[in-house]
Amino acid sequence: MQASLSASWIWPALALLAILTLTWWVYHPGLSGGFLFDDFANLPAIGASGPVTHWATFWRYITSGMADPTGRPLTLLTFLIDARNWPASPYPFKLTNVILHLCNGLLLYALLVRLGMLLDVDARRARIAAWFGCGAWLLHPLLLSTTLYIVQREAMLPATCVLAGLLLWLHGRACLRDGHLKSGPAWMIAGLGGFTLLGTLAKANGALLPMYALLIELLVLMPRHVMQSLASQRTNRVIVALFCAVPAFAILGYLAWKGVLGSIHGGHAGARPWSIGQRLLTEPRVLVDYLKLLWIPRPFTSGLFNDQFAVSTSWLHPASTLPCLLAVLALIGGAWWQRRRHPALALALLFYFAGQSLESSSIPLELYFEHRNYIPALLMFWPLGLWLADLRTLRLAKIMLLAVIPLLLAGMTHARAQVWGNVRTQALIWAHINPDSPRAQANAAEVEMGHGHPQAAAARLQKLLATEPSQTQLTFNLIGARCMAGEGLRPGDMEIALTSMRSTADVGALIAHWYERMLPVASEGRCPGLTPETLLTLIDAGLQNPNLKSAGMQQDLIYLKGLTALTMHQPDLALSDFMRALDQHVRPGMALEAAATLGSYGHPSLGLRMLDHYEQVQGNAMPPSFGMAMVHEWVLSRQRYWPHELAHLKQELTEATMSNHANATPRTSTPSPCASHCTN
Template sequence: MHRRFLAPSLFLLLGLGLTWVAYSPGLHGGFLFDDFANLPALGVTGPTDDWLAFLRYITSGTADPTGRPLTLLTFLLDAQNWPASPFPFKRTNLIFHLLNGILLYALLAQLGRLLGYDERQSRTAALLGTALWLLHPLLVSTTLYIVQREAMLPATCTLVGLLLWLHGRQLLTQGKTATGMAWSVLGLGGFTLLGMLAKANGVLLPIFALLIEAVALAPRHPVQHGRARQTHRLALLACGTAPSLIILGYLSWTGLHSVLAGGPVGFRPWSIGQRLLTEPRVLLDYLQLLWLPRPFSSGLFNDQYVASTSWLQPITTLPAILAVFVLIGLAWRQRRRYPALALAILFYFAGQLLESTSIPLELYFEHRNYLPALLMFWPLGLWLADIRSLRLLKVALMLVLPLGLAWMTHARAELWGNVHSQALLWAKINPDSARAQTNAAQIEMQAGRPQAAIRRLEKLLVDQPSQVQLAFNLIGARCMVGGITATDLAAAKLAMQGTPNTGTLFTHWFERTLPVTISGECPGLTLQGLLELIDTGLENPKLSAAGARQDLTYLRGKIALAQGRPDAALADFTRALDLQVRPGIALEAAATLGAAGYPSHGLHLLDHYEAVSGNVMKPGFGMPWLHAWVLEHQHYWPHELDHLRRQLALDARAGSMNTSRHTSPAGTLD
């Protein structure tokens, strides 16, 4: 028994070591894209160094109704404050990737035995399937993209949940009803909930279990004992069938409702109907990357992906739809004859249900393949492990395929470890992506090559005039080479007129640009010019949402402060607060007034907040509500506001005394 497990264990360790070596160059890369939108939560209310701060942080997530607290919890392994170093985050991601490889090997070996393969073939196939998944270069854009730990943890929970459920099911086949039921419910119920706390696609675990049951288990290993059979059916109904029907029903209702409503969704340039037409093309692109791997692909920036507007526009739309349905149909029809292949195909498409159907997410992201591709290479491993025919060829492939993938992954990881080369290559691969070109331009500016950034941004801005990220960064590059022109400002205004969403981009750019404007370091860029940009945005009907208008109105107040007009600044800050009454913006605005030397105005703003605090925005469903409850229970906002009020009052009193001294008659002061 010991010798039988020794060789597979050694080969598994070898595969894990090879994976670490392949990924190691990428561990020294930087933060990217959505990292900056999520990781700063580590320090929003100060360092996470006590239980009060921990509760504020762990409930601060806004993605999904759950807020993904399990993912947030694991980030504390790497840092407890912000800013932080990216290396610990990337290292932990890689450790989770290796852990998932170990769990995947255990699952594939178990499935191989359940399908009737002998021990040697089951373990060899599991090793190969795991190695090809671990070393696949496409998964670099999940493993080395720090924030996508939220895509990795649902895979961890899915693997553990399936293993526990299979253990419980085996106990039920032996007639051990109570313990079998407990393990089954823990696996399917408990780890579905845990997976959802990492990311919403953790909810797909019940569907995966039903597929394994239908394809692999029910035809070969039925639960036959009367009471155990009833228990198994009950567990599968409660923790498998019912959640699966809820998921499918929700996706169907969302899709139907959105298609009937028509028109674009929010700030997306496409409708749900167009998204549903597009996603089959996306899925086939994913499958091509999985089965025809290459070292480099489009990476994180896929905003240039063209949505399908009809069945034949573009022409690949209908063939892609048919291909997806044919693959699913053939897999289901051939599940008895080719169960492993059928299960891999059905598992993959089931894994794409949430992110590639009717929920209005962005069209394309490579990290969406991490969980769905878990079983993808297992059928190939089973074929290679059967060395009764083509022995030399199969043995050669067992060596060449993992090593070839390791080489590609290493090359890709080297790119992820070099922010400059990464940005330039992604810009070359994605010439029409505003995000890719902006990212490359920012890297060029940091490297002291603003002229290259200007050429890059000007070229794409001609075709995409409403892309504010291009127009704003062009101003930044122009400032580095001597100043902006009226043409540059006009391009920025045009972008603000047509953009459907500025997100946090304009705010971050403004915070960097305002000091440069005040100091006069950028000829041609004035406070009045910045104000015109903001006012243009306020006139844009696509930016009519209260949140967008609040951000822009608040920035008007900052310009008024820079112009030495505190009364106007107070008026703008007050209008911004009234658009969405939140204690956070009241605190920030009052502190900004105080820091600028106008503590009395800050006190007036706090007085106004107290008057309108009854209209404070109600938190959304799920984690936002819990976060608001935590803050209320800790008296966080009253404490922060009272502290600021006391400081502003002291500053106002000190300012008044200084003024009194300067205006007193000569000789009256000792």
């Protein structure tokens, strides 16, 4: 009996160890890859106010997040495992992500075993099905773009919290069912309440944990596992109502309200080129495409570039809009209709659509990202595992499929990981797969320039510019490629760039980073046809663009005018532009950046005047937005961070002025124009 009991646990443990080892081997080639896109927007916060080596810098860093009202501090906290300052190596970050992916696989296995037992499946079949469901999820190629994209730890940590929270809740519910009226509710509340809070502090979609629990309660537990006593029944109802139903319906209500409001008012959603109504029409097509990639996987997909995904402008344009909407409704309705006959399949489908509800509905996020499948797909392959684990029929065929499917997924994911481990190959493959994506082509062009092939980069950019003339990322990189090739600007290049600046919907941080590279080139005459005066015409075109009228964007552009004036030896004009930029959106970070820049160019007395102007207008500063921004502002105030920085810079500029440094030769390199992207 004891030997039989040991064997029943040893073989599943070995099988699970094998799938985890295979996953590690599959992902290992991707660990040599680099940082990507949003990594550069988020990770430099680690060293923005100094190395995170003591409590003061720790609190400044942990409260610096700008995504979601919460700022995602739990995710920021885990980045400190990998680095305490910036710049840093990408390898430790990617390694931690892969380890977290493996831990999520372990938690998923435990949850699937538990769910299988709750469906009254025998223990052997439940473990085989859990092994398959967990293995297919761990090895699926679609999820690699979450795991190896460092910043998407934001999507992985909520999965950890969801899995741990559901396990604790199910444990507590079992205790309550057995009559433990104190420990049972404590475990349930810790699972649902505690891990919903933790998940939300990692990313907003962690708030969907109550919705997942409610689905499990309705589809699996209520029909089969009724509480044995009246007190247990009442306690369970109260906990489910307060910690499952109320949060779940509050989120659904909020999403519905946003959708109705957006559809009524119409218009574009902020800087997006589509309206909320168009987004709601488009997302069913996105969800169908996700499901195709999950069930008909392939090693190479569009990856991080989906800006070419066509927006649905009506029920029939594109033609797939209405069929996809009907398909999504049919899957949801069919799952609910078949919930008693096929509870595992119903739960997997409804779990998937619940997981997509926040990011694929009425909130104006970008239309398509592969990482949005990481949590929703947790249960996706488990129903197939339950069918394959039932070896009473088609025994040989099912055993073969249990082995072959994970190996096929592993092969595809390994091939994809090899691409993710090579920045140049990755960029070129993405550009080939996404020929109509401006982001993909601009990224490939930057990589080609980085490898000494500016002519190839220019040809790539010019080809897409014929159909995407408003894309500044194409026009700016084309100018950079021309300059790098040594041939200078061609007739029409600047006119194309001006056209894009006049019509672009948003330039984000692109213009600042591009200026950082190109202003020294223009001021030193290293690129025929590119001068500080021509760069100023680009800035002026942006200032007249009706899409770039936000205070932050206007501040960025005016700041760059001041920076250009400095390179043209017009310090008084630069000071005027810096002051005008500060008046757009009063922030201490911008004021200190401008003052320091004036000092670094040999004009410390003007830097002092810039600080004097800030002290005059600092009362016009906008209060921080609700959420973590308010906490961050409180931390900075408590530490007297800005007064200290202001006093320190004033002292340096005063000493420089007294030492007659104002007549020193201006520096030739350009400081980073942070403008509205500075730490506040």
